Amino acid sequence: xxxxxxxxxxxxxxxxxxxxxxxxxxxxxxxxxxxxxxxxxxxxxxxxxxxxxxxxxxxxxxxxxxxxxxxxxxxxxxxxxxxxxxxxxxxxxxxxxxxxxxxxxxxxxxxxxxxxxxxxxxxxxxxxxxxxxxxxxxxxxxxxxxxxxxxxxxxxxxx
Amino acid sequence: xxxxxxxxxxxxxxxxxxxxxxxxxxxxxxxxxxxxxxxxxxxxxxxxxxxxxxxxxxxxxxxxxxxxxxxxxxxxxxxxxxxxxxxxxxxxxxxxxxxxxxxxxxxxxxxxxxxxxxxxxxxxxxxxxxxxxxxxxxxxxxxxxxxxxxxxxxxxxxx
Amino acid sequence: xxxxxxxxxxxxxxxxxxxxxxxxxxxxxxxxxxxxxxxxxxxxxxxxxxxxxxxxxxxxxxxxxxxxxxxxxxxxxxxxxxxxxxxxxxxxxxxxxxxxxxxxxxxxxxxxxxxxxxxxxxxxxxxxxxxxxxxxxxxxxxxxxxxxxxxxxxxxxxx
Amino acid sequence: xxxxxxxxxxxxxxxxxxxxxxxxxxxxxxxxxxxxxxxxxxxxxxxxxxxxxxxxxxxxxxxxxxxxxxxxxxxxxxxxxxxxxxxxxxxxxxxxxxxxxxxxxxxxxxxxxxxxxxxxxxxxxxxxxxxxxxxxxxxxxxxxxxxxxxxxxxxxxxx
Numbered sequence: 001x002x003x004x005x006x007x008x009x010x011x012x013x014x015x016x017x018x019x020x021x022x023x024x025x026x027x028x029x030x031x032x033x034x035x036x037x038x039x040x041x042x043x044x045x046x047x048x049x050x051x052x053x054x055x056x057x058x059x060x061x062x063x064x065x066x067x068x069x070x071x072x073x074x075x076x077x078x079x080x081x082x083x084x085x086x087x088x089x090x091x092x093x094x095x096x097x098x099x100x101x102x103x104x105x106x107x108x109x110x111x112x113x114x115x116x117x118x119x120x121x122x123x124x125x126x127x128x129x130x131x132x133x134x135x136x137x138x139x140x141x142x143x144x145x146x147x148x149x150x151x152x153x154x155x156x157x158x159x
Numbered sequence: 160x161x162x163x164x165x166x167x168x169x170x171x172x173x174x175x176x177x178x179x180x181x182x183x184x185x186x187x188x189x190x191x192x193x194x195x196x197x198x199x200x201x202x203x204x205x206x207x208x209x210x211x212x213x214x215x216x217x218x219x220x221x222x223x224x225x226x227x228x229x230x231x232x233x234x235x236x237x238x239x240x241x242x243x244x245x246x247x248x249x250x251x252x253x254x255x256x257x258x259x260x261x262x263x264x265x266x267x268x269x270x271x272x273x274x275x276x277x278x279x280x281x282x283x284x285x286x287x288x289x290x291x292x293x294x295x296x297x298x299x300x301x302x303x304x305x306x307x308x309x310x311x312x313x314x315x316x317x318x
Numbered sequence: 319x320x321x322x323x324x325x326x327x328x329x330x331x332x333x334x335x336x337x338x339x340x341x342x343x344x345x346x347x348x349x350x351x352x353x354x355x356x357x358x359x360x361x362x363x364x365x366x367x368x369x370x371x372x373x374x375x376x377x378x379x380x381x382x383x384x385x386x387x388x389x390x391x392x393x394x395x396x397x398x399x400x401x402x403x404x405x406x407x408x409x410x411x412x413x414x415x416x417x418x419x420x421x422x423x424x425x426x427x428x429x430x431x432x433x434x435x436x437x438x439x440x441x442x443x444x445x446x447x448x449x450x451x452x453x454x455x456x457x458x459x460x461x462x463x464x465x466x467x468x469x470x471x472x473x474x475x476x477x
Numbered sequence: 478x479x480x481x482x483x484x485x486x487x488x489x490x491x492x493x494x495x496x497x498x499x500x501x502x503x504x505x506x507x508x509x510x511x512x513x514x515x516x517x518x519x520x521x522x523x524x525x526x527x528x529x530x531x532x533x534x535x536x537x538x539x540x541x542x543x544x545x546x547x548x549x550x551x552x553x554x555x556x557x558x559x560x561x562x563x564x565x566x567x568x569x570x571x572x573x574x575x576x577x578x579x580x581x582x583x584x585x586x587x588x589x590x591x592x593x594x595x596x597x598x599x600x601x602x603x604x605x606x607x608x609x610x611x612x613x614x615x616x617x618x619x620x621x622x623x624x625x626x627x628x629x630x631x632x633x634x635x636x
Contacts, residue, residue: 030349034371035523037516039227040294041387044512045236046208053205053352058409068198068408069359077204081240090386091376135199189508193530194362198355200546205353212511217568227567228518249545250535357545358612363554364526371523386516395522399558453517 018085019113021120024097025154028055029117032090042087049080052112052128055096059154064147073141075108075130082126093117100154106140107131108151177244178272180279183256184313187214188276191249201246208239211271211287214255218313223306232300234289237266241285252276259313265299266290267310336403337431339438342415343472346373347435350408360405367398370430370446373414377472382465391459393448396425400444411435418472424458425449426469495562496590498597501574502631505532506594509567519564526557529589529605532573536631541624550618552607555584559603570594577631583617584608585628 030051038044060066060075068074088094097113109129113122134141143151189210197203219225219234227233247253256272268288272281293300302310348369356362378384378393386392406412415431427447431440452459461469507528515521537543537552545551565571574590586606590599611618620628 030351031347031372033348033368034375035368035515035521037386038512039514039516039518040233040235041516044212045239046205046212046512049205049208050351050353053203054349054408057352061409068355074199076199077243079240079242080204081238083238084236090372091379189510190506190531192507192527193534194356194364194527196357196545197353198357198359200357203353209510209512213508213567216511220568227514249531250538358551358553362530363557364523364530367523367526371521392517394517395561397558397560398522399556401556402554 018083018122018125019097019099019111020122021095021097021113021115024099024113026055026059026098027095028058028098029093029095030054031093032088034090037090042089045082045084048082048084048114048124048126051094051096051114052080052082052110052126053077055098055112056110056128056130059098059150060147063153064144064150066144066147071144072135073132073144074135075132076138077128078107078131079129080126081128082124084124085121086123088114088116088123094123097122098154099156100151101127101156103143103148103151103155106133106142108143110154177242177281177284178256178258178270179281180254180256180272180274183258183272185214185218185257186254187217187257188252188254189213190252191247193249196249201248204241204243207241207243207273207283207285210253210255210273211239211241211269211285212236214257214271215269215287215289218257218309219306222312223303223309225303225306230303231294232291232303233294234267234291235297236287237290238288239285240287241283243283244280245282247273247275247282253282256281257313258315259310260286260315262302262307262310262314265292265301267302269313336401336440336443337415337417337429338440339413339415339431339433342417342431344373344377344416345413345433346376346416347411348372348414349411350406352408355408360407363400363402366400366402366432366442366444369412369414369432370398370400370428370444371395373416373430374428374446374448377416377468378465381471382462382468384462384465389462390453391450391462392453393426393450394456395446396449397447398444399446400442402442403439404441406432406434406441412441415440416472417474418469419445419474421461421466421469421473424451424460426461495560495599495602496574496576496588497599498572498574498590498592501576501590503532503536503575504572505535505575506570506572507531508570509565511567514567519566522559522561525559525561525591525601525603528571528573528591529557529559529587529603530554532575532589533587533605533607536575536627537624540630541621541627543621543624548621549612550609550621551612552585552609553615554605555608556606557603558605559601561601562598563600565591565593565600571600574599575631576633577628578604578633580620580625580628580632583610583619585620587631 102109114124261268273283420427432442579586591601
């Protein structure tokens, strides 16, 4: 499980402040599943990363035309992080918020917020770095144009 | 999937150097499962956190006497992080290395390395913060003595 | 993965005919997740059972008042089965259909159909038997009245 | 969770008798993971199918030379079933027993038993049907010779 109703441990000095709902430009509702809960009665900490993967890849597919079955360029995760603030549990539906913090030539750093429905403050928030690579050689490749355009719409500074 | 065969993205300035196998004091072999692999053919980034959860809780149960079914004090995750360096895939068995980076009154910060068998350099490494709480009130509680003693044996400075 | 585009193996003599969408009285849309797909590019056979668990327990909670955290009577699975007819894949959303084939004193046999959206014929169909037990003794217990009433609404012979 | 300590529901007339440990010719020890347990404190019914997938595919890879990344012929699941007799729970390690009940031209029916270590009677048992198909067309294909030879060693009637 994740943070439960526990008072939060003292924040790490380098920790990003938890972003509120209005900091995100894109949301995907995700229904929790029975198996998401663990022995302690709330969604297991691992499962939040499955929500991250899902909101990111859904966006890349729907808005950027990512072809996970046969496309020549794919995104692989090189780093991920999550801070857990308050628990969620099956049968809740959560809203996964997504924004882009940094967009490089072949990499992108996403920030994700997990919100209970109707809540302004996140239950958890984290980040995730994708490097885009050639499917066969697995060497870094420039972001495909359509994906770049889709991700630019999620950056903080886009109009 | 995780980092694939890709050249690693330029490290973040604040990133911890990847710890080698001899930096860890405890190991648990974990057999990968068919479902651990994703569409891109390697263990999915999410699954590494299931390995983290497993090596940590196995240690707490086996060495610290943690009672996940009925104990009065339980550990909840408040923060986790993973950096992915090279892929692993089913049917590999991996070694999960565990050490303790910080041991507080009611919290502990673990570091974990995921190693291919026979490999000195990790495939992935990360950290994970547990806050121990009262099972019912979910308020922070001191680490039970037997758990504290077990975790001290995994700190860097223990003899 | 499950049956893929493969021609179906010759049906077993005792196999139930695949039920069409109009055979079900209750549906839950379930969004697939990135991790649901396996190496072969479609939702893994295991994951269908997570859909079964989810449609069943959501119905028991929403309509029958099942309290998974503290209720005195809980449902445990004693048998499950699935036949896979055609594949589904992330990022599809599926509709999970649910009906009740048999309602006993302390047990219930559900039938589930997994449908692509807008499709009349199932991608997969299966069944699942719950025995209701006392949470503490784990001995069979009569179905709570509110749950029984909710399940009767899903039986074939209800008006 | 699965059957818990519950008395078993009355067996279905067509149900196979639970096979004991000595009915199996091949075993794979599988360590449970933290996430395998559900809210009710035991391994979730879904997870047993992940054990099935794992013992089967490990055997096909190790003994039959199945190449899941690039081989021309792959096995897809068309039907699966599990009966749950008594619970297992993290941190247990289970033994997954495997035998072959029927070997056709392009399909195979496996039987699996899940045993607590040192136990003669299964915690759960089930079956699983693979159809081998061409990876690209997904049409049934004859079992590759090396796989057939490996599976014949697991049939009841092999010497």
